[in-house]
Amino acid sequence: MARPRKPLLSRERIVGAASALVDAEGLDAVSTRRLAAQLGVSGPSLYNHFRNKDEILDAVADAVSAKVDLSMFDESDPRDWRTALHDWAVSYRAALTEHPNIVPVLARGPGRRPAGLRVADAVFGAMVRAGWPPAQATRIGALMRYFITGSALGSFARGFVDDETAYDPGDYPHLGQAHLLADRQEEIDEGAFETGLRALLDGLTAQYPTAATAARAGGAGRSRADGP
Amino acid sequence: MARPRKPLLSRERIVGAASALVDAEGLDAVSTRRLAAQLGVSGPSLYNHFRNKDEILDAVADAVSAKVDLSMFDESDPRDWRTALHDWAVSYRAALTEHPNIVPVLARGPGRRPAGLRVADAVFGAMVRAGWPPAQATRIGALMRYFITGSALGSFARGFVDDETAYDPGDYPHLGQAHLLADRQEEIDEGAFETGLRALLDGLTAQYPTAATAARAGGAGRSRADGP
DNA sequence: ACCTGAACACCGTTCAAGT
DNA sequence: ACCTGAACACCGTTCAAGT
Numbered sequence: 001m002a003r004p005r006k007p008l009l010s011r012e013r014i015v016g017a018a019s020a021l022v023d024a025e026g027l028d029a030v031s032t033r034r035l036a037a038q039l040g041v042s043g044p045s046l047y048n049h050f051r052n053k054d055e056i057l058d059a060v061a062d063a064v065s066a067k068v069d070l071s072m073f074d075e076s077d078p079r080d081w082r083t084a085l086h087d088w089a090v091s092y093r094a095a096l097t098e099h100p101n102i103v104p105v106l107a108r109g110p111g112r113r114p115a116g117l118r119v120a121d122a123v124f125g126a127m128v129r130a131g132w133p134p135a136q137a138t139r140i141g142a143l144m145r146y147f148i149t150g151s152a153l154g155s156f157a158r159g160f161v162d163d164e165t166a167y168d169p170g171d172y173p174h175l176g177q178a179h180l181l182a183d184r185q186e187e188i189d190e191g192a193f194e195t196g197l198r199a200l201l202d203g204l205t206a207q208y209p210t211a212a213t214a215a216r217a218g219g220a221g222r223s224r225a226d227g228p
Numbered sequence: 229m230a231r232p233r234k235p236l237l238s239r240e241r242i243v244g245a246a247s248a249l250v251d252a253e254g255l256d257a258v259s260t261r262r263l264a265a266q267l268g269v270s271g272p273s274l275y276n277h278f279r280n281k282d283e284i285l286d287a288v289a290d291a292v293s294a295k296v297d298l299s300m301f302d303e304s305d306p307r308d309w310r311t312a313l314h315d316w317a318v319s320y321r322a323a324l325t326e327h328p329n330i331v332p333v334l335a336r337g338p339g340r341r342p343a344g345l346r347v348a349d350a351v352f353g354a355m356v357r358a359g360w361p362p363a364q365a366t367r368i369g370a371l372m373r374y375f376i377t378g379s380a381l382g383s384f385a386r387g388f389v390d391d392e393t394a395y396d397p398g399d400y401p402h403l404g405q406a407h408l409l410a411d412r413q414e415e416i417d418e419g420a421f422e423t424g425l426r427a428l429l430d431g432l433t434a435q436y437p438t439a440a441t442a443a444r445a446g447g448a449g450r451s452r453a454d455g456p
Numbered sequence: 457a458c459c460t461g462a463a464c465a466c467c468g469t470t471c472a473a474g475t
Numbered sequence: 476a477c478c479t480g481a482a483c484a485c486c487g488t489t490c491a492a493g494t
């Protein structure tokens with residue numbers, strides 16, 4: 001065929017097909033050859049649009065980040081950082097659990113993908129506006145990410161086998177009911193997420209700088225070390 | 229050569245060589261052929277000891293779980309669940325950051341690997357002994373796992389590029405200092421972990437059932453739904 | 457610029473054959 | 476039981492050739 005008058009491919013089409021393949025069959029099922037076949041082209045064509053396969057998967061992950069709702073950081077009272085952080089975390093987790101197979105890629109870090117950066121930017125900006133010192137705002141963005149991606153990645157309950165004999169009481173004295181976890185996977189993971197999120201927000205609320213502690217810490221102003 | 233009088237391989241030798249390869253060159257560098265070459269055998273020999281490559285990587289991950297210190301759950305005052313949970317989390321994270329390349333495998337879930345199960349068993353048992361209702365103890369084990377593996381997996385700072393021009397202020401109004409994060413990776417990730425761990429423990433302390441709430445919740449005793 | 461087929465250097469896994 | 480080489484059906488990526 002050689003070069004067609006109108007390009008057969010685009011980054012968007014490739015990312016769309018790759019997303020569908022990841023969702024349907026998992027990360028391991030994505031090969032450049034299979035992906036190209038679904039797009040009706042030959043394997044090497046993809047390399048006109050992406051440098052390599054990893055870049056395609058990064059773009060798939062970033063498309064998920066792009067779906068995370070960030071409006072709560074603009075619209076709400078900037079002083080109510082707790083509610084905004086809560087609603088964002090729930091929205092973020094929902095976006096990830098809709099596409100669980102790409103989470104390992106997404107969890108590799110936010111720093112090089114535009115939508116992931118937009119998320120980091122929004123959280124950091126909102127926390128600073130709410131009165132958190134910049135160094136703490138950086139930490140909050142990071143630790144929330146840890147918890148959210150960790151919960152989307154490592155389904156705790158999914159890891160257990162639905163087999164009463166799998167967990168020998170001699171080896172695991174407290175796991176007598178563990179085989180029941182497999183059945184109630186979603187409920188348990190969601191309960192753990194909610195309990196953890198509440199604990200995190202309660203704990204952060206307790207660390208929120210009052211006027212007194214802010215005055216004690218103040219004076220130096222924002223330094224180079226406060227990031228990002 | 230065919231069959232030697234003394235086996236050339238063992239599961240332990242294979243796991244050891246695989247661990248070294250993962251640590252030195254990353255997950256992608258592990259192929260059955262390279263691994264076999266380092267062990268002085270041909271590729272298919274591995275299949276006499278493991279069903280497939282995934283099982284080898286699972287065993288590598290489990291070897292890391294086996295290094296997590298669990299003694300705090302036996303030795304300390306069972307009422308001091310907070311200190312035990314803290315020390316365990318620090319020990320767990322330390323084990324993971326020593327072998328960051330295997331964390332994606334480990335994060336897939338604890339349910340099928342013996343050392344991972346031993347960890348889940350110890351945490352669950354200690355929380356129940358400390359007075360947490362079983363359903364909450366399950367959640368605590370899960371949410372702590374989320375946070376710890378999330379923090380080991382997705383280094384927040386590592387994701388940023390050390391390039392002042394990489395973060396356009398038009399796109400990311402609050403990320404003016406983001407390129408500085410790359411330099412101070414370890415410090416930032418550790419600070420975020422510590423801040424988050426403290427927040428989680430503070431928040432859980434606030435949720436710890438007092439005698440009053442325990443009495444209110446009591447009566448039914450432990451039910452099938454409390455897992456695990 | 458954007459596609460193609462051919463080619464290179466790999467993969468994971470199966471299997472019959474050897475001791 | 477435990478290793479081997481050969482073989483199968485794949486990979487990601489490069490590159491010259493085509494329009």
